[in-house]
Amino acid sequence: MALAMAGIGRAARAAARALALASAEQKDRALDLMAVAVRAQKARILAASAEDLTEARNAGLSAAVIDRLALDDKRVEGIAVAIEAVRALKDPVGVVTESWTRPNGMTIERVRVPLGVIGIIYESRPNVTADAGALCLKSGNAAILRGGSDSTRSSRAIHAAIQQGLREAGLPEAAIQLVPTRDRAAVGMMLTGLDGNIDVIVPRGGKSLVARVQAEARVPVFAHLEGVVHIYIDKAASLDMARTIVLNAKMRRTGVCGAVETLLVDRAVAATHLKPLVEMLLDAGCEVRGDKDTQAIDSRVKQASEEDWSTEYLDAIISVKVVDGVDAAIAHIEHYGSHHTDAIITADTATAEKFLREVDSAIVLHNASTQFADGGEFGFGAEIGIATGRLHARGPVGAEQLTTFKYRILGSGQTRP
Amino acid sequence: MALAMAGIGRAARAAARALALASAEQKDRALDLMAVAVRAQKARILAASAEDLTEARNAGLSAAVIDRLALDDKRVEGIAVAIEAVRALKDPVGVVTESWTRPNGMTIERVRVPLGVIGIIYESRPNVTADAGALCLKSGNAAILRGGSDSTRSSRAIHAAIQQGLREAGLPEAAIQLVPTRDRAAVGMMLTGLDGNIDVIVPRGGKSLVARVQAEARVPVFAHLEGVVHIYIDKAASLDMARTIVLNAKMRRTGVCGAVETLLVDRAVAATHLKPLVEMLLDAGCEVRGDKDTQAIDSRVKQASEEDWSTEYLDAIISVKVVDGVDAAIAHIEHYGSHHTDAIITADTATAEKFLREVDSAIVLHNASTQFADGGEFGFGAEIGIATGRLHARGPVGAEQLTTFKYRILGSGQTRP
Numbered sequence A, B: 001m002a003l004a005m006a007g008i009g010r011a012a013r014a015a016a017r018a019l020a021l022a023s024a025e026q027k028d029r030a031l032d033l034m035a036v037a038v039r040a041q042k043a044r045i046l047a048a049s050a051e052d053l054t055e056a057r058n059a060g061l062s063a064a065v066i067d068r069l070a071l072d073d074k075r076v077e078g079i080a081v082a083i084e085a086v087r088a089l090k091d092p093v094g095v096v097t098e099s100w101t102r103p104n105g106m107t108i109e110r111v112r113v114p115l116g117v118i119g120i121i122y123e124s125r126p127n128v129t130a131d132a133g134a135l136c137l138k139s140g141n142a143a144i145l146r147g148g149s150d151s152t153r154s155s156r157a158i159h160a161a162i163q164q165g166l167r168e169a170g171l172p173e174a175a176i177q178l179v180p181t182r183d184r185a186a187v188g189m190m191l192t193g194l195d196g197n198i199d200v201i202v203p204r205g206g207k208s209l210v211a212r213v214q215a216e217a218r219v220p221v222f223a224h225l226e227g228v229v230h231i232y233i234d235k236a237a238s239l240d241m242a243r244t245i246v247l248n249a250k251m252r253r254t255g256v257c258g259a260v261e262t263l264l265v266d267r268a269v270a271a272t273h274l275k276p277l278v279e280m281l282l283d284a285g286c287e288v289r290g291d292k293d294t295q296a297i298d299s300r301v302k303q304a305s306e307e308d309w310s311t312e313y314l315d316a317i318i319s320v321k322v323v324d325g326v327d328a329a330i331a332h333i334e335h336y337g338s339h340h341t342d343a344i345i346t347a348d349t350a351t352a353e354k355f356l357r358e359v360d361s362a363i364v365l366h367n368a369s370t371q372f373a374d375g376g377e378f379g380f381g382a383e384i385g386i387a388t389g390r391l392h393a394r395g396p397v398g399a400e401q402l403t404t405f406k407y408r409i410l411g412s413g414q415t416r417p
Helices: A002-021 A026-040 A042-058 A063-069 A072-086 A128-138 A149-168 A188-189 A206-218 A237-253 A267-282 A306-310 A327-337 A351-357 B002-021 B024-040 B042-058 B061-071 B075-086 B129-137 B150-167 B187-193 B206-215 B238-252 B265-282 B306-310 B327-334 B349-358
Strands: A094-101 A105-114 A117-122 A142-146 A176-178 A200-204 A230-235 A262-266 A287-290 A317-325 A341-345 A363-368 A402-415 B094-100 B107-114 B115-120 B143-145 B176-178 B200-204 B229-233 B260-266 B287-292 B317-323 B339-346 B363-368 B405-413
Touching: A002 A105, A002 A117, A002 A142, A002 A176, A002 A188, A026 A042, A026 A128, A026 A149, A042 A063, A042 A072, A042 A149, A063 A149, A072 A128, A072 A237, A094 A206, A117 A128, A117 A188, A117 B075, A128 A142, A128 A149, A128 A176, A128 A200, A142 A188, A149 A176, A149 B061, A188 A206, A200 A206, A206 B150, A230 A237, A230 A267, A230 A327, A237 A262, A237 A267, A237 A341, A237 A363, A262 A267, A262 A327, A267 A287, A267 A317, A287 A327, A306 A317, A306 A327, A317 A327, A327 A341, A327 A351, A341 A351, A351 A363, B002 B107, B002 B115, B002 B143, B002 B176, B002 B187, B024 B042, B024 B075, B024 B129, B024 B150, B042 B061, B042 B075, B042 B150, B061 B150, B075 B129, B115 B187, B129 B143, B129 B150, B129 B176, B129 B200, B143 B187, B150 B176, B187 B206, B187 B260, B200 B206, B229 B238, B229 B265, B229 B327, B238 B260, B238 B265, B238 B339, B238 B363, B260 B327, B265 B287, B306 B317, B306 B327, B317 B327, B327 B339, B327 B349, B339 B349
Parallel strands: A117 A142, A117 A200, A142 A176, A230 A262, A230 A341, A262 A317, A287 A317, A341 A363, A363 B405, A402 B363, B115 B143, B115 B200, B143 B176, B229 B260, B229 B339, B260 B317, B287 B317, B339 B363
Antiparallel strands: A094 A105, A105 A402, B094 B107, B107 B405
8 A cells, every 4th residue: 555655646746747847728628628527427426426325324424424425416517617617717837926137137037836746635525526636737736635435436436537538638647646545544644745745735624634634744734724713893893884794704604614703892882783793693593602791782692611712613603702992802813713814894994904914814804704715705716725824825725826936047148246 | 941942932923923013114123223233242242253163173173164153353244234234125024915806896915924933943154143033033033043052152142232133123032032052952842843833944054954954844944955956058059158157157156055066968069069168167177077978078077976966066076968958958957956956058049948947946047157046146135045845935035935925805894695
């Protein structure tokens, strides 16, 4: 198995070199053919999925896991459409992002080039096989995919379609490889970088997977462990805007990492804003866990424990606290937050500026819903995840952030004095 | 000692927060005051250096090490001038590098923010204490410096001056901390990231130091292990330009990482170009180790071994090989090179373009000396080193590459559909 994995690493590195030099047209053609193949092989993919589901039901997996595993006509079509969406993105490779001329006449250009080999470790959702593979290909990177054992057959069927697309476009099949899930040691080997043949690891899944990857990886990781997302309602906040944004940020979808988990309300407007916001949430079916001030508002509010302030519920639950102005809000967020996404609602530009500057999170918002924390909503077209690390990638990781750069120096015989 | 190091890590993290929010003016004032203090404390710094030198001589250290250690009037003035040069750089923090508006009216800005805490591990040169500390400060980062035991006293004296500047400017002294060299376990603790309190490590020194840091670090490292730098003389190269550039790239300074180590000559012009280039190098006092074709040129050419092709001499030695055109040159560089800096000399734009595109190095040059591989020559003003890694920083690492970014979203009440 160690030998097989080493071979996968070497093949990925060789494929990465070919991909880095492939034209945008050739990569796009492969993506087109991948979408065609996914549609053509729908019956095979659905049959594979049915087998995965039978096994999952027999193993007594939860309804939530089974829903994530399940594929149907619509979801297979969704996979093909997602590949086409990646195809439609601008090729980031070869773009000159900066260019300047030195006093001696040399021109220096900074040009985007692919990162190399991306390792993706994911759980139940078989569509990640196509999504992640397509985005890596678009950005000129080779991908080594390690899916969950629950979705072995459906991931393999999707992967077969993807490889057909690569083959038909004349690109190496090793550009997107799928690690056999029966190889239990594979994840550990990927985390150590496969002898220098993986440049970055992206975990896609629950908190325990991300935590393991972050703890054990010896190569850089693009990930976020959790999104303990805050909205601060400043004294200069319009109550109407606060209502609309808070309801959307909490209840539009409670399971996404950009869903708000803690509401902080400026004491200066607690008398006018706290009660309507809390009652709106309660009436919408959201459990509210509050500090003393919030509990005094409505008997349905439960008492928040110390742990609540650093909990990502991913559910219809919110913690609510009254704070003494923007400084206290920032201090709370820096103490309890996860540096993912945080927002302020205020009509006061100076206060907003202070919040945006001082809150040290990947995404900070003024007067907008935290559920915009998403590569699609940023206009990136597709994302491989959201990162809270500070190195290289931060926030939604799209095709552009899967590239690095090199310097090209164009001279006419210059020597250094 | 573990406790002391943990305290240094926590203090650095707290200082990093203050520095990230400090104004450009305050940081520049600290840099001004640091330069003033270095000049004012020159006598103390020179006395400390004299003690270091006595110890080094008694310990029988080499003349080269003693030269790197030694400080005199001119070198102390050089330290002050280098701090002023960093002060003169543009503050990278807060710069909006991209900005776009979404169809729903939200504006998204990408803004530069500091990385956090930089750990710098260096060897003999005491001036790194000031250079690295100043560049970290300019870019809003806290620095934890670990110098060599040879320069303990001079580094400490320079550090005292730097701290005076920080103090007088009202910035925390923990912004630039010096780890006591008597703590032997300190380097190992820094490499594991001091409980999450170091964001990136920069080693400054010889190959063995860099190799140890790259092998053991659990946090990202900005470094290059070596610069096995190539120049390829294409069939369309002007012999005059080739002479001038090769002589400069090899002999201007042989000990810098941008010095050329291997010369590749296109077989198509071997008859006209090889002999003049080889004889020029030999006459300039450079040892030439060649393949059979090169050995046939001049009896002074020694035989290159397989090892020569991947050796960074950092000395007046060069390896020379005749290759079959640009493809063979690229293949040689990819096989034996170190992805640092490589150049082509040619009048053929298409061949140059191919070389620049296909050679996977941090810096690729067309018709210019490889000794331009330097942050100052790029116009960065100062660099903390040159990186060959692919993540975050690549090539000369200046103030800008010591920053990361965050996204600011400016809305007017937008919610996600």
